[in-house]
Amino acid sequence: MDFFTHLGRYLIMIKGMFSKPENMRLYWKEFMHQCNEIGIRSVGIVVIISVFLGAVTTVQTAYQLITPLIPKTVIAVIVRDNIILELAPTLICVVLAGVVGSRIASELGNMRISEQIDALEIMGINTKAYLVMPKIIAALLVVPCLVILAAVLGIWGGKVAGELSGILPAEIYNDGLLEDFIPYNVFFALSKTYTYAFIISSIPAYYGYHVQGGSLEIGRAGTKSVIVSCILILLADYALAALLL
Amino acid sequence: MHWQLYYYNYMIEIKNIHKGFNGNIVIEDVSAVMETGKCNLIIGASGSGKTVLMKCMVGLFEPDSGDVLYNGASFTQMQEEGRKELRQQIGMLFQGSALFDSMTVEQNVMFPLDMFTKLNIKQKLEKVNQVLARVNLEEANHKFPSEISGGMKKRVGIARAIVLNPKFLFCDEPNSGLDPKTSLVIDKLIKEITIEFGMTTIVNTHDMNSVMEIGDKIIFMHQGKKEWEGTNKDIIFSKNEELNNFIFASDFLRDAKDMRMLEANGKISNDRDMDTMMK
Numbered sequence: 001m002d003f004f005t006h007l008g009r010y011l012i013m014i015k016g017m018f019s020k021p022e023n024m025r026l027y028w029k030e031f032m033h034q035c036n037e038i039g040i041r042s043v044g045i046v047v048i049i050s051v052f053l054g055a056v057t058t059v060q061t062a063y064q065l066i067t068p069l070i071p072k073t074v075i076a077v078i079v080r081d082n083i084i085l086e087l088a089p090t091l092i093c094v095v096l097a098g099v100v101g102s103r104i105a106s107e108l109g110n111m112r113i114s115e116q117i118d119a120l121e122i123m124g125i126n127t128k129a130y131l132v133m134p135k136i137i138a139a140l141l142v143v144p145c146l147v148i149l150a151a152v153l154g155i156w157g158g159k160v161a162g163e164l165s166g167i168l169p170a171e172i173y174n175d176g177l178l179e180d181f182i183p184y185n186v187f188f189a190l191s192k193t194y195t196y197a198f199i200i201s202s203i204p205a206y207y208g209y210h211v212q213g214g215s216l217e218i219g220r221a222g223t224k225s226v227i228v229s230c231i232l233i234l235l236a237d238y239a240l241a242a243l244l245l
Numbered sequence: 246m247h248w249q250l251y252y253y254n255y256m257i258e259i260k261n262i263h264k265g266f267n268g269n270i271v272i273e274d275v276s277a278v279m280e281t282g283k284c285n286l287i288i289g290a291s292g293s294g295k296t297v298l299m300k301c302m303v304g305l306f307e308p309d310s311g312d313v314l315y316n317g318a319s320f321t322q323m324q325e326e327g328r329k330e331l332r333q334q335i336g337m338l339f340q341g342s343a344l345f346d347s348m349t350v351e352q353n354v355m356f357p358l359d360m361f362t363k364l365n366i367k368q369k370l371e372k373v374n375q376v377l378a379r380v381n382l383e384e385a386n387h388k389f390p391s392e393i394s395g396g397m398k399k400r401v402g403i404a405r406a407i408v409l410n411p412k413f414l415f416c417d418e419p420n421s422g423l424d425p426k427t428s429l430v431i432d433k434l435i436k437e438i439t440i441e442f443g444m445t446t447i448v449n450t451h452d453m454n455s456v457m458e459i460g461d462k463i464i465f466m467h468q469g470k471k472e473w474e475g476t477n478k479d480i481i482f483s484k485n486e487e488l489n490n491f492i493f494a495s496d497f498l499r500d501a502k503d504m505r506m507l508e509a510n511g512k513i514s515n516d517r518d519m520d521t522m523m524k
Contacts, residue, residue: 019325023360115343118305119405122415123357124332 010206016128017136031134038100038135038201039142043149049095050150053087054079054157062167072168076176079158081185088151089189090237093196096143097229101204102222104135108208109218117209132205139201140194147193188244195236203229256281257413257445262301262311264294271297272308273469284439284446284459289466290491295449296340298466299417302447303335304328315413333361336406336444340418342398344390344405350377351386354404361409376404380434396427400434407438414439416448420455432458453492456480465491481505 021027061078108131111117120127155177162168168176204225211221257279264272272294279285287295300306302313304320313320315331323331344353351373358369377383380400385393393401399419406414416435420428432452436459439446448455456463457477465473465488473485480492481502493499 022329026360110346114341114346115339116345118300119337119339119343119345121305122303122332122335122337123360124329125360126329 006206009210010202013128013132013206013209014202016126017133019126019129021129022125027130027134030130031138034134034138035142037103038096038138039146042096042099042146045095045099046092046146046150047153049092050083050088050153051157051160053091053150054083054154054159055161057082057087057154058158058161058167059165062162072172073176073179075162075168076158076173077179080155080177080181083154083158084151084185084189086237088147088154089192089196090233092147092150093143093193093200093233094230096146097196097200097204097233098226100139101200101226101229103204104201105204105208105211105222105225106218108132108205109211109221112209112211113214113218128209132202132209135205136198136201139197143197143200144190144193147189151189188240191244192237192240195240196233199232199236200229203232256314256316257302257447258314258317259298259302260312260314262298262313263309264297264301264306265309271469272301275311275466275469275471277464277471277474279445279447280462281445282439282443283461284436284448285462285464286448286450286456286460287464287466288450288456288460288491289472290451293466294469295451295466296417299415299447299449303337303415304332333409334412335415336409336411336413337415338399338402338406338417338419340421342390342395342402344398344401346390349387349389350382350393350401353390353401354408357405357409372408373404376408377401379407379438380404395422396424396431399423399431403431403434403438407442407444410442412444414442414444414446416446416450418449418451420450420452425454428452428454429458435459453498456492467491482509 057079058075061075061082062072065075065078108117111131117127117131120130159170159173162173163170204222207221207225207228208218211217258277259279260276262272262275263270275294275298287298289295297306301308302320304313308321312322318327318331320328320331344350345356348356351370354373354376355369358364358372362369364372374383374386377386380403382397382400382404385397385401390398390401403416403419414435419431419435423431432455435446435448438444448459450456457480460477463473463475463477463480464471465485467487473483473488475483480488483489489499489502493502
């Protein structure tokens, strides 16, 4: 199937999500369920990755800045900006594309193959609105929260690593964090995060919703959705950096 | 006028349906009327187009040409809102039951009530228990689909399909994967609820027991075309070669048919006296 066919079907799916909910209470229930699935169930992996990201960034930055001419606070500045601008939004969202994306694709794929989506259609339910939209809205709500958590923990991880390894004391690290802080960077990071959140929820939903065949195709849809999401995240990363910085 | 009212009461008519996939014709010019308040069976070999025809009738597939009329209104040309409204009068039992894995039996059956009614929880539970009792599943409320047998899943599927008192019931291969005895139970259940709820029921099957047990009207599909139409009694006397090859596939069944025809023509007595039959 060519690119334009996929694009057309994807846009039709997105357009099809916008309709009056048959029962607001059940849509809300599904939305809350997705917030739990996408957000709460990803907290563990986000915590582990972000703490180690911060720690490694601190150690490697210190290793590259061995000259005494540069003050040690610069290490904290570099760690902070790296984490806020790139590592927290982009790397965490690439990880979430794998964790959340494959789950969304396999859930919808399984529902398609076992005719559960057809059963909902027969009942008169707009399946795009009921199954896809809550996932996208939930991702738009919880992924930025996860990225903010990742940024905070990443910066904290850098501080702990710096102190434990004796690279720089916590006071100097704290001073560095306050040095030349540009609030716009946070806006930029959140702009990226919202874009990525849309990608990592809608792309797997598209591949899962349109699965045809058997259980093998569900696995293929999951893999394909992760690959496409990662590529789109990297493309969006460059495009947003070029546009907004 | 009275005839017209009866004629359009829960009636489905399909007109010149054509459907193909990637250039392969699956359904070719099929027209039929599904009789009101009866079990209408679509039979045929695997790949004959039964499921595609049923999916065209309920709107899961859009026919390439032709029309599906519900009570005289064109379903194929209906707007999405109209279709939504009509679909609340349709119940469907899928081949694999299509129960929601993450929900219990009770939640599965309650789902349409949650979505489309304003009943309180007590009323909903009452209705759920009522339909579960009707399909003889009183003890399974809190079990998950993975914890029940194939026959029970079919019964839950039927309970979910009828919980909103639909006017039309579609059953896609209700006996697939079931033993003959359980198949018979499901067949009887479909027949009974069709009469009880006054529904128009359409069943896709290639199970011959079903054909003989519940088939008020039978449409035989062969290679995407409607090959024959009649009642279960007409089948015995049909001279349609394709139908006979399909229904009476074994020598045993062919002999049985021949004997039944001899009985009907008075050439042998119909008291099943083996001596007379052997002569």
